[in-house]
Amino acid sequence: MQSVLTSQHYFSEDIFDLEKEQLFKRLWNFVTFRTLLSLPNSFVTREIGGVSILIQNVSGEIKAFENCCPHRLMPIQQQPFGQSRMVCRYHGWVFDGAGQVKTIPNEDELYCFNQDERNRLCLSQFQVTSIGNLVFVNLSDNPLSIDAQYSKELQAQLIEVSRHFSDTAIHNNIDVNYNWKLNYENVLDHNHLPYVHPKSFLPLLRKVKNIEKAQESISKSESFETLLTLSDQSFSSTTPLHIESWPWHSLVDRYGPGDLYYNFFLFPNINFISLGGIIFLAQQFQPISATKTQVRFTLTTAKEKKRIPALPAILRGHMKAEVEVLLEDVKFLEAIQSNLHLHSPSVQHGQYEYRLAAFGNTYKKLLKGDCLW
Ligand code: FES
Ligand SMILES: [Fe+2]
Numbered sequence: 254m255q256s257v258l259t260s261q262h263y264f265s266e267d268i269f270d271l272e273k274e275q276l277f278k279r280l281w282n283f284v285t286f287r288t289l290l291s292l293p294n295s296f297v298t299r300e301i302g303g304v305s306i307l308i309q310n311v312s313g314e315i316k317a318f319e320n321c322c323p324h325r326l327m328p329i330q331q332q333p334f335g336q337s338r339m340v341c342r343y344h345g346w347v348f349d350g351a352g353q354v355k356t357i358p359n360e361d362e363l364y365c366f367n368q369d370e371r372n373r374l375c376l377s378q379f380q381v382t383s384i385g386n387l388v389f390v391n392l393s394d395n396p397l398s399i400d401a402q403y404s405k406e407l408q409a410q411l412i413e414v415s416r417h418f419s420d421t422a423i424h425n426n427i428d429v430n431y432n433w434k435l436n437y438e439n440v441l442d443h444n445h446l447p448y449v450h451p452k453s454f455l456p457l458l459r460k461v462k463n464i465e466k467a468q469e470s471i472s473k474s475e476s477f478e479t480l481l482t483l484s485d486q487s488f489s490s491t492t493p494l495h496i497e498s499w500p501w502h503s504l505v506d507r508y509g510p511g512d513l514y515y516n517f518f519l520f521p522n523i524n525f526i527s528l529g530g531i532i533f534l535a536q537q538f539q540p541i542s543a544t545k546t547q548v549r550f551t552l553t554t555a556k557e558k559k560r561i562p563a564l565p566a567i568l569r570g571h572m573k574a575e576v577e578v579l580l581e582d583v584k585f586l587e588a589i590q591s592n593l594h595l596h597s598p599s600v601q602h603g604q605y606e607y608r609l610a611a612f613g614n615t616y617k618k619l620l621k622g623d624c625l626w
Pocket of ligand 2: 578
């Protein structure tokens with residue numbers, strides 16, 4: 254079956270501009286783990302649809318603002334994450350919890366704003382919601398319900414999994430030279446594992462033959478034609494996992510029954526996984542341009558029952574392994590990107606790729622401006 258997406262969907266800057274408006278500014282976008290925003294004034298900054306966003310703990314409430322000072326448009330917070338009041342570093346304006354300018358140094362002497370002008374000095378605010386410990390932001394004035402994007406059943410699973418997060422995490426961002434959709438499609442494609450990751454990732458998964466059988470049985474009852482709604486595009490799966498047991502595993506509040514590899518595919522660009530309910534990783538394929546992506550990793554463990562002195566080293570070790578697996582994919586995906594030009598042949602999906610076909614259909618309808626909720 255020929256993909257509905259053409260090569261231009263992977264390299265055209267015009268299409269990339271449309272994606273920003275029709276996908277990323279209309280949908281709920283994952284931004285971080287709630288556990289990383291628990292301290293007063295803790296924050297993360299993210300880019301969504303080309304807009305810099307500040308997500309900040311304001312007196313215990315998580316709020317999202319455009320990260321842009323109304324004075325001369327300086328970002329309020331410049332680091333990817335941290336803990337700091339909302340004070341613009343350029344001329345010292347201080348903002349309150351509603352994003353309104355609270356104090357302006359030497360206001361009367363230097364600025365002389367009238368009351369109207371003064372009232373307008375406010376950060377734009379966006380809606381925030383959480384599914385358990387996963388925080389999402391929506392840039393639309395009239396956001397769709399989160400239930401339209403992620404089914405109630407999937408949300409219940411995410412709430413239960415993320416309840417197990419530790420509040421210590423590690424971040425890593427890797428810049429790659431391909432369109433973000435290639436990476437999301439790649440994680441939906443289990444069939445690449447034996448060829449791309451024969452030594453790194455594949456040995457972790459047990460009974461691969463059974464996995465393929467399970468996938469086949471799913472594909473008989475599901476096809477891209479039955480996955481039509483927005484919430485149909487996000488789903489979870491589990492695979493038997495061979496995980497070496499380490500002493501620290503008994504010191505954390507593990508999720509789930511045991512040796513399973515959990516995948517939560519969250520449309521449009523998140524692969525959230527758990528290794529045995531012990532390690533949790535959000536992989537986000539953040540578009541930078543039509544042909545550049547930043548793969549953003551946030552990795553945490555299950556909650557510690559008692560202090561684990563080696564936790565930083567454990568996190569670093571797991572992150573290193575995850576990056577090595579990604580770099581194996583990157584070689585392939587960058588090679589595919591280099592084959593995309595105006596006249597490149599169409600992609601041909603087999604039946605097992607029905608999830609990719611459904612992704613393509615949904616993506617294309619959203620791009621046209623269709624409302625799928
Ligand atoms: S730009 Fe923010 S205080 Fe001047
Ligand atoms: Fe891979």
